[in-house]
Amino acid sequence: MKEITFNHRKSSVIGMGTWRIGEGDLLKSQREMEIIRYGLNHGVNVIDTAEMYGDGKSEALIGKAIKGFDRDKFQIISKFYPNHATPKLIKQSLENSLKRLQTDYLDSYLLHWRGNTPLAETVQGLEEVKKEGLIKSWGVSNFNLADLKELAEVPDGQNCQINEDLYNLTSRGVEYSILPYQKEHQMYFVGYSPFGSDKNEFLSLKDDVGQVAAQKHISIFELLLAWVIRNNNVLSIPKTSDIAHFQSNLHATEIEFSKDELELLDKIYPKPTKETTLDII
Template sequence: MDLTGLGIGTWNIGEDPKKKKDEIAAIRYGLDNGIKIIDTAEMYGEGKSETLVGQAIKGYDRSQMYLISKFYPYHATPELERKSLEASLKRLGTDYLDLYLLHWRGSHRLSDTIRGLEDLKKEGLIRQWGVSNFDTPDMKELFSVPGGQACFANEDLYNLDHRGVEYDLLPWQEKNKVNFIGYSPFNSGKGNTIRITHNLKTVARDHDATPHQIMLAWALRSGKILSIPKSGKVSHMKENIAAQEIKLNDDELRLINSDFPQPTHKLPLDMI
């Protein structure tokens, strides 16, 4: 399947026992209302996010869900990938992942990483594999390694404040048929939020929406990427789901671009 539309991000979810009930309710509301994709990682709370996701999806039809997780770069050898995956599957309460990502580049050879992932794929423990926090030169290098062209997706930071991927990475991935997953559409992972400008408020008012819904609608506007906002409450999940219906016209996009300009040259890859 193509990875497009809205998914559920889980960074910082599952770490506070007091929030557990709300977080599980939010994930279940998403699943009950058409969202199929959940993105997590062994790094998130050192497994706590995966554990919470496992509790949230219990009782749901696994075949109707698409689960993504990630492994640390220092686990990027065939033996350690397998160990990481087995631990992730146990926490999630499933026997396979739909997509398994190298969380960011490390010191292990990409050829070893790919070999391990292809073995896991052959065994049916993962359906597809990919990478995260890779820039265009990284992707080109990956494609030059035997088996590298089997990469299914790359997940990078993408929001109004961080548009650098539009310059060369997004076009390269589209040309080479690598799905793009954009994380932190509200920039929340950096501990600061995208500035709420007058233009954002104007566009939001015209759509009877919140500025955050406009940010998410903007991230989803092409219909070609997957965006994975975190939602720790049902109310946030409802807002995110509603944002899918917002279509921004050319005048509104021009207003937004005037505050958050498109990149006109290559920028270093932003990461959180």
């Protein structure tokens, strides 16, 4: 599996998305736990979750799934609601997440999206729990360039390690300024929803994409995932609860594109040429 440096550690180039897991019956949850274990056993060593997902059910399922695995060998990212972004509520949310996840620390803790709490207050709260050893790093999600620049101006704002935004073949907005800015400021980028989210509802692909995939003898899903991680500067976090899909996603991490293929895909879904409002799911 292709590896990248993520959150200052060697990491798989894909992580495990976990939105909408832990919300079904016993058998569904059992399958979802097996997927997480399968992933950890096959070198996928980042798990992305949030207190929002199933109102804690995703974290609770992950907590059960990771039992018996060496906690030092994989990273867990979780996120807190914007209305929990004060120092007091960050601590409370974090303690609840840690309890559900049955772990002593998070590898990173992200503000899920921007709310009304001043960024300086949120950063202060995050720095406090970092000092206590409850998180290794902190970051943000769904931030645009203006948000990131504002964040960098508040005390300790430059300690932000991660920004997680939507990124897939049809939503390329982050390529214009977010990816270059994060590279310049050594901030890791997590790209969510490589397949357009649950049941691919936010992805309506042009037929030409299917032709490129067919010529490469790969599935369209493999093309989508391999494309997102093509430059080793993105940790993509596909979600799947299906073992065959997981295997296909693992296969995608080995796929490379020729210059011609990339140019063809650029013609179908052009790179952004100006700052645009970022897509959000």
